[in-house]
Structure formats: C-alpha cells, structure tokens
Amino acid sequence: xxxxxxxxxxxxxxxxxxxxxxxxxxxxxxxxxxxxxxxxxxxxxxxxxxxxxxxxxxxxxxxxxxxxxxxxxxxxxxxxxxxxxxxxxxxxxxxxxxxxxxxxxxxxxxxxxxxx
Amino acid sequence: xxxxxxxxxxxxxxxxxxxxxxxxxxxxxxxxxxxxxxxxxxxxxxxxxxxxxxxxxxxxxxxxxxxxxxxxxxxxxxxxxxxxxxxxxxxxxxxxxxxxxxxxxxxxxxxxx
Numbered sequence: 215x216x217x218x219x220x221x222x223x224x225x226x227x228x229x230x231x232x233x234x235x236x237x238x239x240x241x242x243x244x245x246x247x248x249x250x251x252x253x254x255x256x257x258x259x260x261x262x263x264x265x266x267x268x269x270x271x272x273x274x275x276x277x278x279x280x281x282x283x284x285x286x287x288x289x290x291x292x293x294x295x296x297x298x299x300x301x302x303x304x305x306x307x308x309x310x311x312x313x314x315x316x317x318x319x320x321x322x323x324x325x326x327x328x329x330x
Numbered sequence: 331x332x333x334x335x336x337x338x339x340x341x342x343x344x345x346x347x348x349x350x351x352x353x354x355x356x357x358x359x360x361x362x363x364x365x366x367x368x369x370x371x372x373x374x375x376x377x378x379x380x381x382x383x384x385x386x387x388x389x390x391x392x393x394x395x396x397x398x399x400x401x402x403x404x405x406x407x408x409x410x411x412x413x414x415x416x417x418x419x420x421x422x423x424x425x426x427x428x429x430x431x432x433x434x435x436x437x438x439x440x441x442x443x
Contacts, residue, residue: 218373247431254339254435254436255435255436256334256420256422256433256434256435256436257374257420257433258433259430259431270430305373305374307373307374318364318376318379319374319376319431321366321373321374321375322373323371323372323373324372324373
C-alpha cells in the first residue's frame with residue numbers, strides 16, 4: 215500500500231514570495247490533515263478536511279495561508295506572502311473512514327520550507 | 331484547553347539499557363492517547379495507542395506505555411534500546427469530545443554505543 219506522498223521535499227524562498235505544497239493521501243482515506251512543525255516543537259494542526267469539506271481550520275492563518283482539497287483526494291496548501299516565521303516542516307497526514315479521535319494518522323515525509 | 335507536556339527534550343541512553351520517556355496531559359474529559367516516532371527526514375509513525383481497557387499498551391519495536399488516569403500520564407518505556415531507536419518521540423492526545431489532536435513538543439532519544 216502506497217503511503218502519503220508530499221512534494222516538494224524541500225523549498226527555499228525569500229520572504230514575501232508565495233509557495234505551494236502538494237499532498238496525495240493514502241487511497242480511500244477520507245480525512246486529510248495539514249500540520250506545521252517548527253523546529254523543536256510538536257506538529258500543530260493547520261487544517262483538517264473530511265472528504266473535500268473543511269472540518270477544522272481554527273489555527274490556519276487565513277490572511278496568508280489557504281488550502282483546498284478538490285474532489286476529496288489530493289490537497290494543496292499555499293502560503294502567500296511568506297514570512298520568516300513560516301520556516302518549518304509542513305506535514306500532511308491522512309486517516310481512514312470518518313474523522314475520529316481514535317483514528318491513527320498516517321504521515322507523509324513532509325516538506326521543509328526555509329524562508330530567507 | 332488541552333495540553334501535552336513532555337518534560338525531557340533530550341534523553342541520552344546507552345545501548346541495551348532501559349528507557350522511559352515521560353508524557354503528561356491536562357484534561358478533565360476522557361481522551362485517547364498516542365505515541366508517535368519520527369526518524370530523521372521522515373514523517374511520524376504510530377508506535378502505540380490507548381483507547382480503553384488495559385492500562386498497559388504494547389506497541390511496535392518492543393515499546394510499551396502505561397496509562398495512569400490519576401496522574402494524567404502516559405509514559406513510554408522500552409526495557410532494552412538499540413541504536414536504531416534513535417529518533418524523536420511525540421506524545422499526542424485526542425479529545426473524545428472535539429476529536430482534536432494535540433502533540434507534545436517531543437523527546438529526542440539518542441542511543442549511545
């Protein structure tokens with residue numbers, strides 16, 4: 215079974231530029247998550263999708279971050295414009311069936327973003 | 331608000347020695363508890379989870395954890411570590427009411443030869 219795919223693996227941009235990350239979850243997984251992991255910290259949930267609908271985006275900085283999950287499969291997370299404090303690893307995860315507190319989340323390898 | 335505390339940011343231990351990684355959470359409601367491991371340049375992988383039932387949970391790679399409701403703890407243990415266990419370990423809590431996952435700040439386990 216293929217795992218969660220993310221691209222690119224690494225990205226370096228200058229502040230005020232825009233950037234996009236792509237995630238393809240495990241086939242059949244209804245729930246998709248985007249996390250931000252700043253160096254030395256645990257992952258912080260940015261947004262959670264159930265199929266193509268948003269379940270939770272309370273911690274997404276909506277003035278600069280946006281995400282979509284068209285057709286309920288793969289997803290794109292965008293930052294525009296980027297700030298220095300956006301430097302982090304962006305993790306995508308998916309889980310099967312419906313969103314649930316007990317569901318294991320399967321993580322992709324992440325995209326490491328450096329903003330100069 | 332729910333929070334997870336991993337007091338030890340780094341734990342060095344010699345190979346074949348036992349190890350305990352500590353995790354405490356704050357919650358007045360029922361929770362589900364998880365331990366994830368992150369190897370360098372990889373995503374997180376589930377080690378074990380507590381949903382209900384027996385308070386001693388066994389996971390992959392010889393790890394186990396014990397749920398202690400009175401102390402709101404979920405410490406991770408392994409009786410004998412290997413070099414390959416060197417990684418970052420994250421404790422996570424999921425609130426049964428809101429389904430939100432909260433991760434701790436992680437503990438970097440370094441196994442020394």
